[in-house]
Amino acid sequence: MYQFTYRFERRDETKNFTASQMMEQxxxxxxxxxxxxxxxTISEDVTLLVSKKGKPTLMCKAVKEQREQDLSHDHEKQRLIDPTKPWWFLLxxxxxxxxxxxxxxxxFKQICKYVEIVDGVMRQTKFDNEIHIADMGAGKGYLTFALYEYLTTHYDKKIVMEGVEIRPExxxxxxxxxxxxxxxxxCVSTIHFVQNSIEEYKPSNLDVLIALHACDTATDDAILY
Ligand SMILES: C[S@@+](CC[C@H](N)C(=O)[O-])C[C@H]1O[C@@H](n2cnc3c(N)ncnc32)[C@H](O)[C@@H]1O
Incomplete structure (x- = not known):
């Protein structure tokens, strides 16, 4: 992409364009x-001058000193979740x-964001060496796996995750x-799904409860829990 910065008196506006959009601009x-x-460029400087009568002149000058290519914008965005983990394909x-x-x-973006939010809250909380988490109305398990993956990679604690879902299939x-x-x-030895309703689920340990888009009365049930 090509980045254009439009400078105004009190603000800058930035827009990204593909090669053809850039030429159009x-x-x-x-x-x-x-x-x-x-x-x-790293090898030459090119100047286009258009006279008052509209006559264009193009001047090219080779660069004498060595110029380094700036690739800082090409860095891969750090992702909280690794999409190459086998569960993401299986899910x-x-x-x-x-x-x-x-x-x-x-x-994928949604679960990354959710993990970021939950992590922010969890960092403010003191836990024992084991953290027991229940995902209420876990559905297809995207968020359950995302948080489990993140916590088992970034926290120096044993993470025990249970997805609670009413649909047996x-x-x-x-x-x-x-x-x-x-x-x-x-590492998937401490993640498990149980078939149960939120109301009837009775875990022996529970430190964190999460629920994303739990439908019907499930969000209320999870809050009530
Ligand atoms: C919209 S899905 C959300 C799935 C997942 N949390 C997500 O965000 O991708 C809601 C899930 O909650 C389950 N559910 C609804 N009511 C429930 C209840 N009372 N107890 C357990 N699961 C429930 C549904 O079967 C469904 O799979």
């Missing part, structure tokens, strides 16, 4: 708005080689995925 501005355009969020599927991008499916992940030698 330049064409719409030169020479009507700008008669002098400079392009600096249907990524392709086999760990690329987030186009129609799952929104869900989902619980069987996800526990099956957990079993499959055990073969990949990934």
């Amino acid at each position: 330049v064409r719409s501005m030169v020479p009507e708005k700008f008669q002098n355009v400079s392009l600096f 249907g969020l990524t392709s086999r080689d760990g690329k987030v599927l186009a129609d799952m991008q929104h869900k 989902l619980v069987v499916k996800i526990n099956d995925i957990i079993e499959k992940c055990k073969d990949t030698r990934q």
Whole structure:
């Protein structure tokens, strides 16, 4: 992408353009708005001058000193969740080689954001060496896995995660995925799904309760819990 910064008296406005959009922008501005355009590259400096009569002159000058290419904008964004972990493929969020599927991008962003929020709250809380977490109305388990993955990677504590879901077919499916992940030698020994309603779920230990988009009265039940 090409980044344009438009400078106004009291603010700057930044827009990103693809190569063809960028050319369109330049064409719409030169020479009507700008008669002098400079392009600096690592090997040459190019200047376009348009005279008052509209005659263009292009001047190219090779760069003498060595210029380094600035790749700082190309850095991969640090993600809280690693999409190459096997559960993401098995849960249907990524392709086999760990690329987030186009129609799952929104869900992936959503769970990353949720993990960030939960982490912010948990960092302000003191826990024992084991943290017991229940995800109420866990559904397909995206958030359950996301938080489990994050906490087991970033917290120096034993994380025990239970997804509570009323639909038995989902619980069987996800526990099956957990079993499959055990073969990949990934850390999934303390995550488990139970078929139960939020109201009737009675864990022996509970430190953190999460519930995202729990439908019907499930959000209320989770808050009431
Ligand atoms: C909209 S889904 C959300 C799934 C997941 N939390 C997410 O955000 O991706 C809500 C889930 O809560 C489950 N659910 C609804 N009421 C429940 C209850 N009383 N007890 C347990 N699960 C419930 C539904 O079966 C459904 O899978």
